[in-house]
Amino acid sequence: MRRTDKYRFYVILGVLVVLQFSLRGRLGDDRVAPDFLLLALLIYTIRARPGPSAAAGFLVGLVRDALTPASFGAGALAHTLVGYLSSWSKAVFFAENLFVNGCLFFAGTWFRNLAVALASGKLKGGLLGWELLVWSPIQSLTTAVAGVLVLWLFGRHLAIRLSDAT
Amino acid sequence: MVLGADRYASRADTLAFIGCVLLSVAAMSLPERVRDPLARGLRQTVLAPFLTLQEKTELLSASLLRYQIVVAQRDSATLAATFLSELRGENVRLRGLLGLGQRLSGGYIPAEVLHEPEPSGNLTFIISAGKKQGVKPLTAVVSPEGLVGIVSSVDAQSGVVVTWAHPDFRASAMAADGSVYGIVAPHGTEGPRVWLLELQGVAYRQLVPNGTLILTSGLGGVLPRGIPIGTVVGVAAEAEGWERTYLIRPAVQPAAVSHVMILTGPPTRSDLRSVFESGSGSGGGVGDGGSGTGEKP
Numbered sequence: 001m002r003r004t005d006k007y008r009f010y011v012i013l014g015v016l017v018v019l020q021f022s023l024r025g026r027l028g029d030d031r032v033a034p035d036f037l038l039l040a041l042l043i044y045t046i047r048a049r050p051g052p053s054a055a056a057g058f059l060v061g062l063v064r065d066a067l068t069p070a071s072f073g074a075g076a077l078a079h080t081l082v083g084y085l086s087s088w089s090k091a092v093f094f095a096e097n098l099f100v101n102g103c104l105f106f107a108g109t110w111f112r113n114l115a116v117a118l119a120s121g122k123l124k125g126g127l128l129g130w131e132l133l134v135w136s137p138i139q140s141l142t143t144a145v146a147g148v149l150v151l152w153l154f155g156r157h158l159a160i161r162l163s164d165a166t
Numbered sequence: 167m168v169l170g171a172d173r174y175a176s177r178a179d180t181l182a183f184i185g186c187v188l189l190s191v192a193a194m195s196l197p198e199r200v201r202d203p204l205a206r207g208l209r210q211t212v213l214a215p216f217l218t219l220q221e222k223t224e225l226l227s228a229s230l231l232r233y234q235i236v237v238a239q240r241d242s243a244t245l246a247a248t249f250l251s252e253l254r255g256e257n258v259r260l261r262g263l264l265g266l267g268q269r270l271s272g273g274y275i276p277a278e279v280l281h282e283p284e285p286s287g288n289l290t291f292i293i294s295a296g297k298k299q300g301v302k303p304l305t306a307v308v309s310p311e312g313l314v315g316i317v318s319s320v321d322a323q324s325g326v327v328v329t330w331a332h333p334d335f336r337a338s339a340m341a342a343d344g345s346v347y348g349i350v351a352p353h354g355t356e357g358p359r360v361w362l363l364e365l366q367g368v369a370y371r372q373l374v375p376n377g378t379l380i381l382t383s384g385l386g387g388v389l390p391r392g393i394p395i396g397t398v399v400g401v402a403a404e405a406e407g408w409e410r411t412y413l414i415r416p417a418v419q420p421a422a423v424s425h426v427m428i429l430t431g432p433p434t435r436s437d438l439r440s441v442f443e444s445g446s447g448s449g450g451g452v453g454d455g456g457s458g459t460g461e462k463p
Contacts, residue, residue: 021220026227051179058186062193066208072201073194080186088175119194 009047012154016040027142031135034146035109037064041079042108042147045087046101057083071120078115082108098151105147109140256424262310263425269441274427275299280324288361288420289332295428296323304388306429312394312417312442313337313382314426325428329420330363330395338386339365339395342379342439346372350380350395353402353413363395363414364402374398374412381439390429392439 020036027033041060045053061079065072086108113136117123123131196204209217246253267274277295295301297320307314307327315329328335331352339350346368353362365380378398384391396414403411 017216018219021216022223025220025223049179050175051182054179054183054186058190061190063208063212065193066205066213072196072205073190073192076193077187077190080183080190084179084183084186 008154012150013040013044016043016150032138032142034142035112035139036146038079038082038109038112039105039143039147039150041083042086042105043150045083046090046104048087050084050087050091053087054080054084057081071116074116074119077119078112081115082112085111098148098155101151102144102148106140106144109143110136113139255422259310259423260425263427266308266310266427266441270427270429270438274429275301276425276427277301277325278425279327279423288329290318290326290328291420293317293325293327293426293428294323296321296325298322300430301325301428302430306382306389306393307426308393308429309418309423309426310442312396313389314418314420314423316388317428327426330416330418331361331420337389337395338383339380340383341374342381346374346378347383347385348412350414361416361419362399363416365398365412365414366409368410368412370404370407370409372410374410376400380414384437390436390438392437392442394439394442 016036016039020040024033024036037060041053041057044056048056057079058076060083061076064075064079068075086104090104110132114132117128117131193201263276267276275295277293277299280292280294293301293307301317301320303317303320305317307317313330315327315332315335317325318328319326330337330350333352335352337350338347340347346365348365348367350363350365353364365374368374376398380395380398382389382391382393382395394417396416398412399415400413401410402413405411
């Protein structure tokens with residue numbers, strides 16, 4: 001990877017973080033708007049090893065937990081799992097393909113929501129069902145669409161080469 | 167391409183993952199007195215610039231919304247300004263009604279006119295008062311300027327008014343000085359004089375000069391005496407030495423009336439001309455009704 005590509009990669013991740021705190025509030029209901037912070041994590045995990053991905057997930061989750069202290073730690077656990085599993089599974093199973101990456105974003109978002117819901121213990125019964133079967137799939141879809149758009153627009157700078165992951 | 171898992175999840179990666187999971191579990195089990203300061207600390211340090219960004223964005227969004235509201239208010243004000251003359255006119259009419267109400271001192275019901283945008287809207291219209299308010303059929307409907315019409319039918323909450331322009335309208339009338347009596351009816355339904363009245367049945371030898379104020383005579387017991395109907399503007403027809411018919415410019419244009427009064431009870435005075443005459447001086451009454459003397463015949 002060239003040095004300029006590396007900078008661009010982190011600039012794009014930074015832009016996604018900024019979008020999370022600026023644009024997301026204007027994209028409709030909080031339950032369905034794309035999660036740019038998680039998207040940044042997932043894009044990072046595509047290129048990084050599972051260990052750093054888990055650490056990044058833990059940090060992202062901890063930061064999010066600071067914004068939702070009622071379920072403190074649940075976000076850290078969920079993002080750690082998502083970061084590690086995404087990086088590991090991407091490296092082990094998935095080929096380099098836009099659609100496959102979209103599926104990874106979808107699955108990662110849904111699994112994150114599942115892990116947070118279960119770990120926090122705040123959602124039960126019908127509420128949990130609605131969250132996992134209605135709202136989470138919609139949010140996963142919007143996040144996946146946003147992720148595919150990012151890869152499509154900036155794929156040149158985000159190109160995942162297996163050699164980079166070693 | 168399928169690669170071995172060992173190559174991508176080394177022992178260090180696994181240890182890092184386990185460490186992060188343990189730290190997460192530890193964070194979950196933190197007591198509130200430790201958890202809250204930790205979360206607060208993160209919000210005040212790492213997250214502070216992002217939260218500021220979010221706050222500014224919300225502020226910007228709210229400002230844009232407020233701007234749109236201000237623009238909408240400005241547009242509404244501009245639109246309202248175009249109707250300002252109409253509002254002033256309505257204000258004058260309402261003030262006139264208020265003055266008339268005070269002078270009548272009872273025996274009336276105020277009502278709004280519910281105009282319909284139809285060609286026949288000037289012949290009959292609906293008023294916003296009915297049986298519940300005490301309105302009865304065949305009662306006089308007036309505005310500060312004079313007679314508007316007669317209530318023809320009444321529902322529970324509304325009534326139908328037949329205006330003077332209706333072909334079936336008739337009223338017993340007299341000159342303001344009581345020297346001439348006749349029957350007032352609409353002049354016709356065609357031609358340029360369609361919105362004029364005519365005073366029929368005036369004896370040939372009785373001349374009525376132009377500008378003479380015509381009032382209701384009170385004969386027949388339907389309409390009270392002394393309500394302005396209009397002013398004479400000329401002769402409409404002559405019948406060979408028997409009678410003359412005079413054209414009358416109505417005191418009230420039904421299309422311009424927005425509020426009326428229905429004279430329900432017995433008025434305090436048997437002759438209402440003084441009520442309308444005193445209103446004519448305040449700008450809301452009969453504009454050119456100066457020929458009335460106030461004397462009874």
